[in-house]
Amino acid sequence: MLRLSVLDQAPISKGHTPEETLQHTIKLAKWAESLGYHRYWVAEHHNTSGLASSSPEILMTQIAASTQEIRVGSGGILLPQYSPYKIAENSKTLSALYPNRIDIGFGNSPGGSPITQKALTDHHIKPKEDFYRQASDLQGFMHNTLPRNHEFRLVKAGPRIDNPPAMWLLGLTENGAKNAAQLGIGFVFGHFINPKYGKVAMKRYYEEFTPSVNHKEPATIICIFVVCAETDEQAEALAITQDRWLLNVGKGLGTKVQPPEEINSDEYSNEELEQIKKNRNRCIIGSPSTVKKQLNQLAEAYQTDEFMIITNIYNFEDKKKSYKLIAEEML
Template sequence: MKLSILDQAPIVKGKSAKDALEESVNLAQLGERLGYHRYWIAEHHDLNGLACPAPEVMLGAIGIKTTSIRIGAGAILLPHYKPYKVAETFNLLATLYPGRVDLGLGRSPGGSAEASVALSGNFLENVRNMPEAMDELLHFFHQDFNEDNLFSKIKPTPVPDILPVPWLLGTSGKSAVLAAEKGMNYAFGHFMSDQDVKPTISTYRQLMKENHPNKNPNIILAVNIYCAQSSEEAERLAYESFKWSVNKDSQLSKEQEDEFNELRNKMIIGNPTEVKATLYEFEQNYQVSEFMVLTNTPTYESRNKSYELLAEAILMEQ
């Protein structure tokens, strides 16, 4: 089993955005020391409590502070950007940090409707055009446009010796189909999806086999984990983290309590033994060997401890 880290750069109580971004660098370094396979950082725009609108900038800072862990975006929200610019940016990162760079792609807005308009105008139209944008991006990476295509005359320089590895991030069967059509690796967001994992992943595997029989279907399952020395402490961390994200120091309303209880069903919460058992159960049920772990707790210390306990329970016993 491989474990990886998904970071949303949360701003916890009493801390600043600068603190959050510095802790993101620290988390990537910690993950590397503990044996995590990848570190990905997410893109959000003007969302209360999250500090990173530009994963590519943070990856430049994180790459220079690490040496072996794979680093990537989880995700670059492609409808906001031109494929050529994305290819240039990630080719540059892959040139700086050879053999370590992942490019996760997503189609969510990452913020409010107003932020989406400010970023890219007609976001919904851009989402409809995302399959074509993905094709264009992949052609830029592989430099295999038809000769009569205008873009065949340009390169997204610098062109690295080892290209970034593209992944499609999704939460539905629709994204699984798109990833398989394009022959891309697929990361499924278990923690933010209402869809059943098993049929979604089965769809991806089956279509990959049909469309790209020479490629191995690579799958990551992204999960929300709260791990602590005791089950009670893990439950407290999950509850307090949700409370801070929606209502800061105030008591939760009945509607918010209901929302937490619904989200609770998608979380993995417990002591190391309990969390380990759940992940191995997921591995067997879904035939997935890599889990990308999102952990937002009330303090950076408890977040780091959760990742440490998880690594001790799984990575250091393998």
């Protein structure tokens, strides 16, 4: 049986406020737990008017406090913008508060535009090639395993708990898979961003995985857009708001989700229709049986046993129902 999890970017639907959106995140986390989803992760985005998830660590605290068993995580913290030591302390504090429930997913994203990155780092931008060193340091601070000759060997990340959170590297390429494999941590492939290198990345991760203090065996998750309704036709009707949202994001036109009544597919240019078709490679749209069939096919292709589902449609109740229908079909 496949595991199902949720990634929430906290997208703000047009006409709604950030406050309402974050309350929806809490409600959706409770809903996902009641349906049997395994994890609930929240994203990190900056300098955007349409995504309310800017500080995953703070959101994770509220989600974990509002639920009982579901694993709570970040998808993902922008490691290059911060100190590995501080991330380790935030993470271990969360894990001390909610033992054996916290996942720390992190990635190599700059966090936005060049000026946004400068603001995040206070002008101290680290070179891209420094990422592996940072990830290794993060693992060392998490587990107190820094090498004896490391300059920070005597600096301990507190609180000094026995079971630090699980670490997951978010990636889109073979390089990300290689880094995760060499570190011996979990690998999350962002099919929802660009599926192009998915199969080769997963193959490399499995072939090169080295057991570590973090993971003894390879562990993978595929993150993908899914919109589900009772019929394929109903799912397609809901998905037009996600199609429009993806178009807008791609063009830099804004990140709020527009209502369906503002969307007229007849007004799309040929170029936009082609882009929507291309974006659909990042998605599964359909009835429960359609979604199940396509997820099972992808699971075989990727050799994974877990999917993390992201659903960025306009109506919150339709989003809840989408997750419910998937769970009823597959869990």
